[in-house]
Amino acid sequence: MDTSEIRRRFTAHFEAGGAWGAHTVVPSASLLLDDPNLLFVNAGMVPFKPYFLGQESAPYPRATSVQKCVRTPDIEDVGKTTRHGTFFEMCGNFSFGDYFKQGAIELAWDLLTKPVADGGFGLEESRLYPSVLAGDDEAAELWMKATGLPRHRIVGLGRKENYWSMGIPGPGGPCSEILYDRGPEYGPDFDPATLGPDMPVELEDRLLEIWNLVFMQDELSAVRSKEDFDVAGQLPKKNIDTGMGLERVAFLLQGKQNMYEIDVMYPVIARAEELTGRRYGADKVDDVRLRVVADHVRSSMMLIGDGVTPGNDGRGYVLRRLLRRAVRSMRLLGFEDRALPELMPISRDRMGETYSELVTDWDRIAQVAFAEEDAFRKTLQAGTQIFDLAATEVKSSGGGVLTGDKAFALHDTYGFPIDLTLEMAAEQGLAVDEEGFRGLMAEQRQRAKADARAKKGQHADTSVYRGILDAHGPTEWLAYETLTTESKPLALLREGLAVPVLGSGEVGELVLDRTPFYAESGGQAADAGRIEFDGGVLEVLDVQRPVRGLVVHQVRVLEGEVPADVRELHAKVDPEWRLGARQAHSGTHVVHAALREVLGPTALQSGSYNRPGYLRLDFGWTTSLTPEQLRDVEQVSNEALRADLPVGWQYMTLTEAKEWGAIALFGETYDDTKVRVVEIGGPWSRELCGGTHVDHSSQIGTVVVTGESSVGSGNRRVEAFTGVEGFRYLARERDVVAQLTGMLKAQPDDLVSRIGDMVDRLKATEKELEKVRLAQLLAGAGEIAGAARDVGDVAVVARRLDGAGGGDVRTLATDVRARLDAGRPGVVVLLGVQDGKVSVVAATNDAARAAGLSANDLVRATAPHIAGKGGGKPDMAQGGGTDVTGVDAAVEAVLAEVGRVRGA
Template structure:
């Protein structure tokens, strides 16, 4: 039975029995306290708790869910997955225990031919809360189960609550017995993998207060309207119905696993560790696909960070299977085809989600290429020293220099049997955040104490030959490992190497360092970074790819020609954009900083206001006109006074000696002092595409641009977007702005209607709140905790509405809610209440003090707030006590 068929059967069964079929909510939860929808009942919480009146008496859904709190268990157990589907049926004051049990048993045990799931009654067990004799009797009556197949369990497993005062109640769970091949006899109470929980029935029966823990609270009575919340695990039922051993082998997941195995040249089932990795890949790829389909994009925080972690764990697992090449195109396509029968939006959003996935893979593969080798080396060094913990400085270097996530470092270290000095890592992270000036250099690896360079600098300046040649024979003057001179390094080691001569450009003048290698007789070093730690000396941070190198060895510095040319394009483009800025805006637009690397440039300049779209277009056009004109680029070395006399600009943040290098593009059209690398003629830049302009201070702006092939790709992508819009909107390109403006106006009109509807919904809560009124001293009091609310304005409107509803008698309305992360309280008093001494301002101030904040206002309406939302109940109690006193 395919998973999509189980979904159809579920919705048809409950739909035919009077349940409103509710589509799955987004994985991105509306609840501000949740990153994701973590359970099938989450969209129904307002109805189940009574905060919002339910729009239907009974409902059913198949809800998409994401949970990552057990991410380390994925692949290791038969049922842990980050993405899962929860089939639920809900009753809001309609049917209760008997109805829920009847529906569950009928659907599970009816034949497939009759629309059921076709489970054999003999294979099903049930657990009930140990004090719920009613549920036990109903199971015997409805299902005919013998006593021994109905097991009693305690509050820790068979009682539900939110952990807050409010609704709660016992649970009853249904388990499938997989047979003796999977474990010992004895039923679900054995907590054995043999018994798989497939359905949980929650009976919201009681009101609780004084909640001290999950299992310690006071039951104060039965709810006036009892609710049912049930959840059947789709993936668990699917793997049982499909006759496979775990959720990773069902029809919606197995195709990804099989594709991963095929790409790796491995056989699923042949090796336990490989099997776990394949399951991780299958689960995480599916989860990532569904998250991106619902609009989540990879980032470094919040939901985007969780998504990025799933994607990167998938890439890491593929590498452990021996696949270093990109694989997401194959894996995500397999997941798309598996999920599309149940979720058509996977196909509709495919172009966007696939672009996101492939871009993230490309980026992280570069990160892994450098970071994994460094980590492996550090792990080997740590183990050889007998230590059990990887230094925090190593974890920080991986994070800071290579973008290696700390959770991946922790995971990979654990695989090697090591921990990580997390305290030291966190201290280094804190130091970094508090640095006053964080720039590109803060991303570099650990630099040795400057005194360590003295012996090398004493031998003279490093001769830089990179302007004339990309390959330079040289000699290794010395080696530093962790700031200490070392005689020799070998395969896997990371160190600083000082050469007598080098063609590798060190980061300076806003230009990133060259990529390349240092090679010699029997050794090959990958260059990770090139810096000038002290004036006149160039240091190369390297990773030994093979062989062994010692001080005094002959070596050859080799620049990556493709990376160098791309960097030169970007640096020349920076000069073009600077000249275009000054030509467009005037001589006051002076460069105050820059950074460029292959395919990208940014330039900061003195200016106090944002550039208009027309001005940005003009700057871009001027720069590209210079590219078109194929201006000659000439570099000359001369005394600084002569260069300045020729009109060369000295740039912000740069230090110059008596002799400087002047770069002309088109003669005086662009003339700057610059030590960077450049193209021979401006046409080699290719294309300059300004992609952003923003403020970086009260009197400074920043423009960013893509250059060369990167710019072309950006423009091609924009062209594709325009073509899509013209096709989708059936509008010629020149009419797109007008058409889009019309759509925006329509959207705004719709939003106003929605606001009006929400206001109406808010007003609809007033009668129910007024109905909670009780006596407190000489006044009628409404004191309610409304849970989550959108704004303080909503809270005030509700308080005023309830006050009006209560009429002319002395009345006080005290309403509290959590708005965002903070508690708020509003007090409204009637004229008659004020006549007997009830003052809203004083009462609001009293309540706010309990909440850890302050408040006050007029006698008729006042509000307050605080920091401790957990004391809302105490704050309302304080108001009641004050009135009763």
């Protein structure tokens, strides 16, 4: 049974529902959701989390889905076990206060054991072992009732295996896993009645968990660990959250050994076999590498499909790591050419049967993936050189361990996977400080998490807002219809707590029953304006939606004081602000359409921000735009404005919007039942958008593109001004041109050539001055060489040079060394001081090196005195420092080092 049929049967089973009621089939959400605690959706329940947490009311009592998931902690284990994969699909059924334990058990058992001819999976009952939380007699009884199994077939496991929580106070509950006995070839015989509380390691491959039923019933007040927590009481509504691993069921039903051999993954392995000449099953090490290739190629494709681009942190780093591990594995298998263009289309063809967007968006996906491989191939060459230098430095100092910071720098700066660094170090006879490397990686992850939490702002704890919503219902939001409303206050808050009054100058939060203010979303900044009442005025600083349906205004009291029980308020949006915001948001859509017209349909928006008069738009693209392309984007945009294209919007289902050709922003979550599609000029620009817009494109005024830059590998950013701000920008440029024409006594059309001539003359003059300066510098080389001091049998030049930079010092050191007597050992160490920094260069002649003196050691001798570092080869080395006060001591250290080596 192929995976597409497994998906179909799963959703069809729950859509029918039987005695427990039909389930709403919910399409898979994007792998990217707005959750500060998650890089990616890592479980089927994640899109439903607001319903389980009580933050939002579920729109249906029961649901089922096949959700795309990515888990990153197991990357190192990919390919080594039958269970670990990065991307996977989780089949789930969910009950929001509807059926509970009995329904979940009966529905799961029925699907697993129902004959294939009747729409089930036809698994043998004798191989299935339900497990329950030890002590959950209710669940055990329900299993026996539903299945007819004897009590000893119901396995009791401890909290580690069979209790679910989010790791923080909140909902939790016991679990019931369904285990499949794969047979004695996968582990020793066992007695189910004696298992527990922990699953023996030797049985993890034999008793394969294929489905987990979570009975969400407890309110947890403290969670100290997975097995140590306090239960404060029962949840007001009991919920069901289940997950059946699609890949695990697939390799059972397809008679395969593991998930890498199923129909949607093995074709990649087969192609890798053809390319490398290796055979799957012939060598354990090669098998792991081939599995890594199959998993990482698929996972990378799915991440790029949902809008991730390679980068050095967060989601981008995970994608970069996956792509590079796949490429590296192919190289270790002996394939040196570009691998992804050969492998990823195979995965597209298999996964595209279910996820059609992989096919329709293939050009963009391929562009991102293949560009990353090309960059990594260059990185391997450059990074290998850096590694060789680091390894040489370690060995020359007598060490045997590459430090954690060196390994981290190779990883962070050059994209070297740690396993590559470990392998290359082993080849050089070196170890790697893995603990230090892991510590630096952990610090980086903590910083990323802290940044993500900070970006969530003051609405991280939504319980107070949820309480307001439950008590008063949703805000009547009128931003599309009007700029003013007569409103009543529902809540007055300061620092998350209700207050009776806000005094003059104080900042707090105000919730109204109705509002005309646009709340920040979709990249559009919140409206500005005022809220007036009898006796006072409030300035609106920000407007947010901390929970769906509730609009919260952050306000500052300008006049009077506002009591919580004030009867009536007059809310007024600043009309100039709103006009500028409408121009900027519609301008963003225009620039996006222009980019796609100039660059092609793969230039898709990946993020945006607009405020009155200004917009920035991020889009997937791997190279910088040329000046000509930027001019073309600006011209196409302004031609659209001049054409006075009509701007309109209408509501439809998400499916209808996609069929209509509307573009959705990567990573955004949209309502499945109703979305708003904004179009400019009909099909020229159609996007899902909840922002405010002009009525005709001409009302944008102007679009002035001001620049383009990189915001990470595979992602570019265009910035522009609109409306009055665009004209102001052009006026400033006109003023600059006027000043230059006046200064140069030239016409505007002649400015470029005149300034170009001036720059050429300036460069030529600088070169002549450099020649003169260098000649003066070298003129003193003879005098410096003549002042060499004898340290034993060595002629030593060690001195300070004020005003000399690194290049000067190196040139002079080389010249002075050439002037020393070649028949005796000679050493030159010069310390240049310029702009508060020290540059050190050491040079030795052949006789000095034969006498045991090394330029590398001499530079190192200066380092502690100038707060610096450095190194190099025995004949020439250089370094630098930041402590100018230690230069004289560094000179003395050089003399002492020569004396130590020569016994003088």
